[in-house]
Amino acid sequence: MNHRCIKKSFALVLFFSIIFSTTAIADGGMWLPMLLKDQKYQKMKENGLKLSAEDIYSINQSSLKDAIVQFGGGCTGELISNEGLLITNHHCGYGQIQKHSTIEHDYLTNGFWAMNRTEELPNPGLTVSFLVQMSDVSPHLLKGVSSEMSENERLSLIEQNKVILKKAVNDTCKYELEFEPFYQGNQYFMFVYEVFKDIRLVGAPPSSIGKFGGDTDNWMWPRHTGDFSLFRIYADKNNKPVDYAVDNVPYVPKKSLKIDIRGVKENDFTMVYGYPGHTEEYLFSDAVRFIVEKRDPTRIKLRDTKLAIMREQMLKSDKVRIQLSSKYAGVANGWKKWMGEIRGLERMNAVAVKTNFESDFEKWLAQDENRQKEYADLFPKFKTTYQNASEHALAREYIFESVFGVEAITFAAKVYKTAQNKDLTPEKLNQMLSSMSQGFFKDFDATTDQMVMEALFKIYYQDMIEVYQPDFFRTVEKKYSANFEKYAHDVFAKSIITNEERFNMWLKKADLKKLEADPIVQIYLSAISFYTTELAPVLYLHDNELSVLNRKYMKAQLEFAGDSVLFPDANFTLRVAFGKVGGYEPKDGVVYKHQTTLEGILEKEFIGAYDYEVDPKLKKLQSDKDFGIYGQDQTMPVCFSASNHTTGGNSGSPVMNAEGHLIGVNFDRNWEGTMSDVMYDPTQCRNIVLDIRYALFIIDKFAGAGYLLNEMDIVKN
Ligand code: ARG
Ligand code: GLU
Numbered sequence: 001m002n003h004r005c006i007k008k009s010f011a012l013v014l015f016f017s018i019i020f021s022t023t024a025i026a027d028g029g030m031w032l033p034m035l036l037k038d039q040k041y042q043k044m045k046e047n048g049l050k051l052s053a054e055d056i057y058s059i060n061q062s063s064l065k066d067a068i069v070q071f072g073g074g075c076t077g078e079l080i081s082n083e084g085l086l087i088t089n090h091h092c093g094y095g096q097i098q099k100h101s102t103i104e105h106d107y108l109t110n111g112f113w114a115m116n117r118t119e120e121l122p123n124p125g126l127t128v129s130f131l132v133q134m135s136d137v138s139p140h141l142l143k144g145v146s147s148e149m150s151e152n153e154r155l156s157l158i159e160q161n162k163v164i165l166k167k168a169v170n171d172t173c174k175y176e177l178e179f180e181p182f183y184q185g186n187q188y189f190m191f192v193y194e195v196f197k198d199i200r201l202v203g204a205p206p207s208s209i210g211k212f213g214g215d216t217d218n219w220m221w222p223r224h225t226g227d228f229s230l231f232r233i234y235a236d237k238n239n240k241p242v243d244y245a246v247d248n249v250p251y252v253p254k255k256s257l258k259i260d261i262r263g264v265k266e267n268d269f270t271m272v273y274g275y276p277g278h279t280e281e282y283l284f285s286d287a288v289r290f291i292v293e294k295r296d297p298t299r300i301k302l303r304d305t306k307l308a309i310m311r312e313q314m315l316k317s318d319k320v321r322i323q324l325s326s327k328y329a330g331v332a333n334g335w336k337k338w339m340g341e342i343r344g345l346e347r348m349n350a351v352a353v354k355t356n357f358e359s360d361f362e363k364w365l366a367q368d369e370n371r372q373k374e375y376a377d378l379f380p381k382f383k384t385t386y387q388n389a390s391e392h393a394l395a396r397e398y399i400f401e402s403v404f405g406v407e408a409i410t411f412a413a414k415v416y417k418t419a420q421n422k423d424l425t426p427e428k429l430n431q432m433l434s435s436m437s438q439g440f441f442k443d444f445d446a447t448t449d450q451m452v453m454e455a456l457f458k459i460y461y462q463d464m465i466e467v468y469q470p471d472f473f474r475t476v477e478k479k480y481s482a483n484f485e486k487y488a489h490d491v492f493a494k495s496i497i498t499n500e501e502r503f504n505m506w507l508k509k510a511d512l513k514k515l516e517a518d519p520i521v522q523i524y525l526s527a528i529s530f531y532t533t534e535l536a537p538v539l540y541l542h543d544n545e546l547s548v549l550n551r552k553y554m555k556a557q558l559e560f561a562g563d564s565v566l567f568p569d570a571n572f573t574l575r576v577a578f579g580k581v582g583g584y585e586p587k588d589g590v591v592y593k594h595q596t597t598l599e600g601i602l603e604k605e606f607i608g609a610y611d612y613e614v615d616p617k618l619k620k621l622q623s624d625k626d627f628g629i630y631g632q633d634q635t636m637p638v639c640f641s642a643s644n645h646t647t648g649g650n651s652g653s654p655v656m657n658a659e660g661h662l663i664g665v666n667f668d669r670n671w672e673g674t675m676s677d678v679m680y681d682p683t684q685c686r687n688i689v690l691d692i693r694y695a696l697f698i699i700d701k702f703a704g705a706g707y708l709l710n711e712m713d714i715v716k717n
Contacts, residue, residue, distance in 0.1 A: 274653025
């Protein structure tokens with residue numbers, strides 16, 4: 001690099017740092033609804049919000065929060081009728097839709113629509129939770145906690161305090177209580193949930209609509225996915241949660257959302273109200289460096305290999321394609337996101353933004369002796385902590401991605417743990433193992449898995465030095481001269497875990513000794529023993545030390561921020577994000593609009609890929625321009641993008657307008673913006689939303705289930 005370049009990139013870094021150290025913190029954010037009034041409500045009003053803070057969150061009157069649920073432990077959903085009807089994403093209901101699907105009733109391919117209440121399908125194990133209320137319980141949980149305590153003492157005291165508080169609050173056991181740390185454990189909140197257990201599938205479009213674009217379009221804008229499914233919550237006669245029973249009745253919610261089909265315009269106010277899962281916005285620079293340089297590249301490299309093998313095998317046979325399709329989607333989802341994340345963080349110069357922030361922070365420290373005393377040791381300690389454990393942390397990635405990336409090993413772990421459970425009677429054990437194995441073997445392709453093992457183990461072996469490898473690698477060296485192909489072949493040929501017949505033979509006696517001698521179980525045991533004896537002790541100290549440092553750094557960052565409020569990192573608790581409908585400029589010379597339409601679906605079909613197949617019925621509706629009341633300007637809107645700060649878990653979240661009406665269902669982010677889990681860029685980060693008009697059009701015009709619209713409250717003009 002010549003001198004001019006150095007100067008230029010330095011100037012660029014400075015330029016970016018100035019922009020982002022002010023705006024990155026000022027923009028974006030996932031706010032606690034209870035605190036909205038004192039924090040962001042004013043700004044939301046200035047941006048167009050027409051509701052009061054109590055309309056959004058209140059415990060005294062019904063408010064928008066009463067229409068929103070945590071759906072199935074990983075997504076969000078919202079009530080759209082006062083008869084318990086809820087909408088979430090197709091990819092959130094995917095597991096349920098798949099479970100109901102058979103060759104004769106292939107709901108994944110053809111969609112499913114209950115034409116009356118008796119046709120709705122129950123889903124054992126699926127729950128939805130309503131937040132009843134939240135409160136700051138820091139004084140209770142942090143009672144007796146002092147800075148002299150070790151991290152373990154602190155955590156165990158907090159656990160004891162939780163038990164005391166739980167007893168005092170939950171005397172009727174009507175509700176479920178959860179306690180969550182905020183701001184890296186500087187604060188604790190309690191969440192009270194009412195959990196419903198009889199949730200029935202009402203409708204889902206065919207995958208060619210609900211998953212249109214598949215993994216090709218995943219994390220991308222412009223997007224054309226009709227990513228929604230419908231469920232109904234059932235309750236007992238008193239409107240309370242109860243286990244499934246045929247004569248349960250539709251739940252009457254305190255609140256359901258009005259659906260607004262007047263359409264969206266650029267710059268319209270929007271908010272997303274839901275359950276974002278995990279962000280890391282306040283990291284020290286070395287942590288961001290680790291993500292960009294080590295963590296994400298390692299995960300991507302291993303998954304590149306795995307996905308290529310899966311793809312090749314899926315193309316060879318329809319059976320394998322069906323067996324692996326959902327797993328492939330899961331592996332590809334993270335893989336693609338991390339690629340976007342690295343790109344985004346590099347583009348933003350995220351490490352430089354952080355180090356710049358850190359030098360401003362140090363100047364601020366220098367202004368005050370007490371601050372100096374309290375925080376001066378933070379950065380040196382962060383540095384040594386990250387230095388000391390970064391190889392261990394990387395080895396953890398290899399263990400999880402490559403050893404536990406082999407399906408047979410993950411299954412072996414489950415079988416072994418179950419077989420070891422002394423509390424189970426032989427009959428019960430047999431029953432559990434046999435149902436586990438049926439689930440596993442149904443979607444297991446041993447050939448693919450063997451190839452995955454061979455390839456991933458080879459990469460692990462080449463990339464990490466011996467001290468970071470579990471012992472089984474010594475066997476591969478000694479007995480197989482590091483020939484991974486032969487090793488994987490032998491292991492798969494012998495193991496009872498990799499073959500249903502052998503497994504069932506073993507199951508007749510379920511002999512633990514024999515299981516322990518199995519080559520796949522041996523790999524699992526070797527990996528676990530390496531993890532617990534070599535990695536865990538170091539990582540445990542490392543993680544503990546980081547908890548202490550992060551908590552202190554967070555406290556300091558809050559003080560440094562002064563009057564500007566910082567939002568707490570996402571932790572799968574209810575949050576409000578707000579922004580504007582809008583497109584963006586992903587690169588030089590390219591401008592993305594904020595809205596896509598049905599015409600775009602046909603453009604994509606023209607490309608001819610599997611992910612872009614279009615149902616003939618949908619094509620006909622388009623050529624007839626038969627859009628009912630849902631179309632606009634002779635076309636059918638499909639998705640739109642907006643600048644709400646969202647993350648995984650926000651899938652299915654309601655996207656609302658200034659009046660709190662439902663205008664769309666959140667389902668993704670754009671590729672250029674996936675780094676927002678670490679650093680938000682207002683110019684690039686967009687959430688991707690299913691336009692609610694497209695969902696209604698599909699229900700009514702495509703599926704002929706228009707009777708469902710009768711129970712909705714639709715705002716037309
Ligand atoms: N990227 C979205 C999310 O993180 C959607 C994933 C499901 N879709 C898919 N094609 N894999 O969950
Ligand atoms: N698809 C994600 C989910 O399932 C939401 C997209 C994101 O990560 O923002 O929650």
